[in-house]
Amino acid sequence: MPFPDDTVEEAQRLVRRYPVARSALLPLLHLVQSVEGYVSDEGIAFCADLLALTKAEVGAVATFYTMYKREPVGDYLLSVCTNPTCMIAGGQDIYEAYVEACGGHVDPEGAGVMVEHAECLGICDAAPVVTINYENYGPVTKDEALELLDKARKGEPPASNVSGYTPPTFKQVEREFSGIEDGTDDYLIEAARLQASAAAGPSYRTGETDIPVTHPGGDPAGHGGELFREASSIGSSPIRQLATDEDREIASELIDGMRGEAVQMAKHLTGEDDPAPAPPVDEQPEMSDEQVGAATGETDVDPPTDDEEA
Amino acid sequence: MGTTGQVSAMSYRYDVPNVGDIDVYEEHDGYEGLRKALEMEPAEIIEVVKESGLRGRGGAGFPTGMKWSFVAQDTGKPIYVVCNADEGEPGTFKDRPLMEYDPHQLVEGMIVAGLALNAVMGYIYLRGEYAASGRALTKAIRQAYDKGYLGADVMGSGKRYDLAIHRAAGAYICGEETALLDSLEGRRGQPRLRPPFPATHGVYGCPTTVNNVESIAAVPFILRNGVDWWRQWGTEKSPGPKLMSIAGEVQNPGNYEVALGTTVNEMIEMAGGMLEGRELKFWCPGGSSTPMLPADKADVPYTFEAIQEAGSLLGTGALMIYSDQTSVVSVVRRWTHFYEHESCGKCTPCREGGYWLGQILTRIDTGMGRMEDLELLEDLCDNIFGRAFCALADGMVSPITSSLKYFRDEYVEHIRRGASPYGVEPRRDIATVEFSSGGGYLADPPPATPKHVLETEPVGGGQA
Numbered sequence: 001m002p003f004p005d006d007t008v009e010e011a012q013r014l015v016r017r018y019p020v021a022r023s024a025l026l027p028l029l030h031l032v033q034s035v036e037g038y039v040s041d042e043g044i045a046f047c048a049d050l051l052a053l054t055k056a057e058v059g060a061v062a063t064f065y066t067m068y069k070r071e072p073v074g075d076y077l078l079s080v081c082t083n084p085t086c087m088i089a090g091g092q093d094i095y096e097a098y099v100e101a102c103g104g105h106v107d108p109e110g111a112g113v114m115v116e117h118a119e120c121l122g123i124c125d126a127a128p129v130v131t132i133n134y135e136n137y138g139p140v141t142k143d144e145a146l147e148l149l150d151k152a153r154k155g156e157p158p159a160s161n162v163s164g165y166t167p168p169t170f171k172q173v174e175r176e177f178s179g180i181e182d183g184t185d186d187y188l189i190e191a192a193r194l195q196a197s198a199a200a201g202p203s204y205r206t207g208e209t210d211i212p213v214t215h216p217g218g219d220p221a222g223h224g225g226e227l228f229r230e231a232s233s234i235g236s237s238p239i240r241q242l243a244t245d246e247d248r249e250i251a252s253e254l255i256d257g258m259r260g261e262a263v264q265m266a267k268h269l270t271g272e273d274d275p276a277p278a279p280p281v282d283e284q285p286e287m288s289d290e291q292v293g294a295a296t297g298e299t300d301v302d303p304p305t306d307d308e309e310a
Numbered sequence: 311m312g313t314t315g316q317v318s319a320m321s322y323r324y325d326v327p328n329v330g331d332i333d334v335y336e337e338h339d340g341y342e343g344l345r346k347a348l349e350m351e352p353a354e355i356i357e358v359v360k361e362s363g364l365r366g367r368g369g370a371g372f373p374t375g376m377k378w379s380f381v382a383q384d385t386g387k388p389i390y391v392v393c394n395a396d397e398g399e400p401g402t403f404k405d406r407p408l409m410e411y412d413p414h415q416l417v418e419g420m421i422v423a424g425l426a427l428n429a430v431m432g433y434i435y436l437r438g439e440y441a442a443s444g445r446a447l448t449k450a451i452r453q454a455y456d457k458g459y460l461g462a463d464v465m466g467s468g469k470r471y472d473l474a475i476h477r478a479a480g481a482y483i484c485g486e487e488t489a490l491l492d493s494l495e496g497r498r499g500q501p502r503l504r505p506p507f508p509a510t511h512g513v514y515g516c517p518t519t520v521n522n523v524e525s526i527a528a529v530p531f532i533l534r535n536g537v538d539w540w541r542q543w544g545t546e547k548s549p550g551p552k553l554m555s556i557a558g559e560v561q562n563p564g565n566y567e568v569a570l571g572t573t574v575n576e577m578i579e580m581a582g583g584m585l586e587g588r589e590l591k592f593w594c595p596g597g598s599s600t601p602m603l604p605a606d607k608a609d610v611p612y613t614f615e616a617i618q619e620a621g622s623l624l625g626t627g628a629l630m631i632y633s634d635q636t637s638v639v640s641v642v643r644r645w646t647h648f649y650e651h652e653s654c655g656k657c658t659p660c661r662e663g664g665y666w667l668g669q670i671l672t673r674i675d676t677g678m679g680r681m682e683d684l685e686l687l688e689d690l691c692d693n694i695f696g697r698a699f700c701a702l703a704d705g706m707v708s709p710i711t712s713s714l715k716y717f718r719d720e721y722v723e724h725i726r727r728g729a730s731p732y733g734v735e736p737r738r739d740i741a742t743v744e745f746s747s748g749g750g751y752l753a754d755p756p757p758a759t760p761k762h763v764l765e766t767e768p769v770g771g772g773q774a
Binding site: 017019020022023024025026027029030051060061064065066067068079082083084085087088118119120121122123124125127131133134135136162163165173176177178179182183184187188190191194195198199200201202203 | 476
């Protein structure tokens with residue numbers, strides 16, 4: 001795992017800020033960018049591991065949103081709005097000049113810059129607009145825009161004439177976007193815990209299906225999973241200490257209605273049915289019959305390998 | 311009809327220095343709406359909002375009070391308030407200044423909405439690119455927690471309510487409320503099938519309301535000043551003031567607050583009139599998704615019903631003004647590329663249709679168009695409109711169908727000549743227009759906003 005312990009701790013904190021763990025995925029990907037400068041394959045595996053999702057599920061999200069970059073950005077990301085209001089004011093020309101000056105979209109020389117065209121940046125009164133790490137500059141002439149690029153390459157971007165902020169580096173601004181420094185974690189974690197333990201709690205879906213999954217074992221990394229494991233006395237996790245007596249009480253009520261399949265699934269998810277430490281997902285050996293049964297909940301169906309082994 | 315013209319209602323604190331600070335905000339009637347709300351029953355708050363006639367400011371214009379009354383109260387599940395701050399409609403920049411200049415206004419609104427709906431949690435789904443808005447809101451929320459206006463005991467009422475910012479990551483479609491909810495749940499932002507509606511099955515399958523920034527920020531004003539105050543502006547069906555983003559080929563583009571019912575011509579005058587030597591050719595009333603209208607319709611009053619009668623929609627209040635020197639074909643082509651890029655890919659008509667529309671418009675714009683392309687465009691639009699999950703597809707075709715309706719001659723001429731009949735390059739001298747970041751609001755006196763970016767001294771951490 002290339003991520004430092006601090007990042008792992010911060011990531012876990014982000015997860016616990018939501019009643020359902022997966023909600024933290026967008027903030028987590030911002031956090032990954034704050035460490036790596038982009039979203040690498042390791043970054044995707046990191047999120048998948050944390051949220052008990054597949055890498056494909058995380059990758060699908062990471063590639064959907066334009067702010068997640070799949071190649072290193074460098075210190076500064078310059079976005080040029082080329083929507084009509086900026087376009088007729090010269091935005092398109094600025095973008096083309098940037099691509100020419102950088103010989104493409106990425107220029108690793110100096111501080112390292114990436115240039116991109118952007119859709120409406122929400123500041124049309126300053127058209128044409130360029131942003132450096134999401135700080136606005138405008139209106140700028142083509143010459144001014146090129147000077148901005150030069151200064152960014154030297155690592156010395158000027159302060160925004162709109163907000164007055166001097167843009168931090170890409171990694172720094174992504175850290176801000178992850179929300180890890182919002183300073184309200186304690187409140188949000190407590191709020192999420194209370195919501196997760198509500199009489200009729202938040203529900204969540206598994207995989208990419210539209211079928212709601214409402215038992216908390218389906219949320220192994222979040223509060224719901226915690227409460228579930230706590231109540232069923234299975235598995236352990238670094239955050240199980242957080243559960244209070246009140247939580248246990250609520251969870252034990254929840255668990256009463258859940259026997260059989262759900263408990264089996266919970267055991268499987270927490271590794272209780274497999275004494276050996278779980279290998280990484282991509283090296284996972286074929287599951288034994290028992291595990292297949294536990295994972296699918298279809299113990300009465302013979303797995304295909306049954307004949308050979310019998 | 312009430313009074314029209316420029317007003318200073320929801321924006322009146324914008325030019326108060328440091329109003330992002332909770333103490334300054336409270337000196338200017340801040341959190342009075344919340345105090346009022348705490349004296350009322352939740353149902354009473356909803357009733358007042360209904361009486362005010364406040365209509366959603368995010369585009370659809372659905373009555374806010376009615377939306378709130380649909381939120382299921384009897385499911386036993388936690389109830390959520392989600393603020394849609396994913397401002398991305400081309401031409402729209404009304405929520406960003408609100409959050410940057412006066413963030414507590416939104417925080418207060420979120421708490422009041424929470425009280426009205428018996429909600430436990432509010433999420434502000436903030437457009438990822440809005441760094442400065444995020445900073446202002448973060449500070450405001452932290453201060454509200456410190457003061458006890460958020461958290462376990464909201465203003466000593468014994469009620470718990472929490473508020474978090476959820477930063478998005480750049481996807482226009484997440485402004486659609488069900489796509490927003492999917493995104494908030496950590497998924498690709500793709501619209502959900504309705505029903506069930508968010509009022510019963512929203513975020514995490516719990517009852518949820520999703521409202522625009524401006525709608526939520528308006529509620530404390532209505533509670534504090536009363537329904538009559540709100541209704542002094544606008545019409546019976548479209549009451550109240552409206553935050554406008556006026557941009558394009560006008561002298562002083564910027565944010566303006568007007569009474570609904572003000573005409574577009576008046577608003578252009580407010581923004582200093584057209585740039586010199588140019589005349590109004592076409593305009594969009596509320597962002598690029600609302601059908602464009604020609605100059606001769608600029609005398610309609612700006613209300614939901616009148617704009618609809620004129621053949622368009624009020625949308626987000628993003629007035630985009632284009633002159634006789636701008637090629638409508640080029641503008642429409644660029645918008646189409648926008649929708650092509652932002653289509654989430656869920657529905658085939660939108661995903662594939664957007665691509666083909668973009669190809670055809672590029673062909674026309676670059677001089678390789680054919681006359682039959684116009685019918686082809688119309689046919690494609692006809693097969694996209696209303697045939698997708700959400701309104702993005704409808705927004706995609708509206709610039710095309712409306713421009714073909716009003717400027718078909720120009721398309722024909724463009725195809726015939728192989729170039730825009732105006733023969734003008736895209737304008738460049740707009741960049742020399744005198745500019746102040748706050749536009750209309752900050753006119754007295756404008757802050758020293760340097761025109762030339764590069765002469766600015768770094769002030770790190772300051773707020774203009």
